[in-house]
Structure formats: C-alpha cells, structure tokens
Amino acid sequence: MKTPICFTLLIKTPYRLSILSNVNYKFFFNNIGRNFIICKKILWIIMKKVFISGVSRGIGLEILRKLHNNYKVSGSTSNYENFKKVINELNLDSDEFCEINAMDLIDENHFQQSSIMIPGDIDVLINNAGIGEFKNFDSTDLNILQSHLDINLKFPYLLTKAVLPGMLLRKSGIIINILSVAIRKPFTNSSVYSASKAAVAAMFDSLREEVRTEGIKIANVYVGATDTDIWHPKVREKYSQRMLSAKDVAESISSLIELNSREKIMVEEIVIRPQLGDL
DSSP states (O other): OOOHHHHHHHOOEEEEEEGTTTOOOOHHHSSGGGGGGGHHHHHHHHHHEEEEEESSHHHHHHHHHHHTTTTTTEEEOOHHHHOOOOOOOTTOOGGGEEOOGGGSSSHHHHHHHHHHTTOOOOOOEEEEOOOOOOOOGGGGOOHHHHHHIIEEEIIIHHHHHHHHHHHHHHOOOEEEEEEEEEGGGTTOOOOHHHHHHHHHHHHHHHHHHHGGGGTEEEEEEEEEBSSTTOOOOHHHHHHTTTTTTHHHHHHHHHHHHHTTTTTTOOOOOOOOOOOEEEE
C-alpha cells in the first residue's frame, strides 16, 4: 500500500511538526479520509499534553478553548457536573478531566486519591485555579487565610509535585503560573490574596533555578484586572469595558507556550495589564 503523504512527512522531516504547526490537527485528520488514520494516531502521541487547573470558567476556560484543537488537553475543575456542558460543546474526552476541590487539598494522600487521573507525562502544566476574597485586613480571619493558601499555593505545589518527576525524566517541560499584578503593586483589600499569590511566585522562582539545567521552563504570568467572576458583579458592570478579556489572556498563554517550546529560550515572566492601566 502506498505510504500516505502526511506519514511520509512525519518520518522524513527532521522538524516533524513544524510544517504543520498552524493546522487544526483534529479537524484535519478527522476529515481527510481513512488513509490518514495512521497519521492521526501518530500525531495524537506527538501532540503536547497540557494540564490546566481551574478549567471550567474564566481564564482557564478560555485557555482550554484556545488550545484544545492543537494540544491534548486535560484539566481539573471544582465542579465537574457544571463542566459537562463544556465537554459536550468542545467534543472533549471526559476521561481527561477530574474534579478536585478544597477538601482534596488537606494533605497529599487526599490529593493523590482525587488526582489519580492526572497523567504523569504532562508536557505543559498551567497552574490557573485560584480564589480571591477582597477585604480589608481587619475583616479577615484564619479561615480566609487558610482557604487562600490551600487553593492559591498548596494546589499548584501538589500539581507540580505530581508532574515534575516525568518532566525531569524526559528533560523537558513547561510550567506556567497564572498570577496577579497585585504581587507587584499594592492594592487595598488584597493583603491575603496578594500574599498567597506572592508565595507562588517566590516558590516557582526558586524551582526555576533548580530545574533550568534539566530543560524545564517555568514562567510566571502577572495578569491585571480581567473580566471574570472573581470580581463582584457591580465592579464588573462598572469596569468591564476597561478590563482585559479572558480570551486576550489565553492568547498570550498560547504564544508563551510556543516561545518556551524553543530549545534555547525561556520566557520567565510576563506582565499583562489593561491598556488604560490598573483599576
């Protein structure tokens, strides 16, 4: 039988996927005909595997929408039932997504039981899940502090612990942390939120120095005010036209993955703010 054209390209071209880098692989191979079934299987293996936490809404959902055609995407959500409509809309594999909530972050044993479906061969980890409760310092308590540390700090710590061994074994991998400009500029009513996000930045800045010689790239993305449900409805109503869109942030993350996939470059930090500045 004659070798399909795309299969020939894959086995004979030294930069195998670069020639097809802008192709919607799933659409292309699902619609081109039976002769290309071999190519479809090969590309499914070669496609980078991305895991996104907090995938069901906001920035995480827009990253999923941006990446799902050209990457093998999996992720976590705190409400799997609500996420099912997204699975159906985008024709995703439901087995690639899992539910992880705050109770699963009590200790590593709880987390390992809830995250058993997280693949060990993830190429790109996007630590996106987070919470924000914006109050003045006097109105906060230890419960608020603990919940921020659990979701904003402990969750990316545990996810990274789960996928890092595979990255070290393969000597390649990308870790992206979705953080906040509140780390870099003080805002009122953000003391606990900013502290939890700053801890993530410090932890991964240190980890970057530990693994940079192992081919692993770590990028902290400092995002300004974005039109998502982390904001009070009245704030969104007043400032939504001035805020970043989650889609714009997702576009930036997609470009960041492409840049950090190159061998000799590591984009370590990106700051994304609205054109008119902070609110």
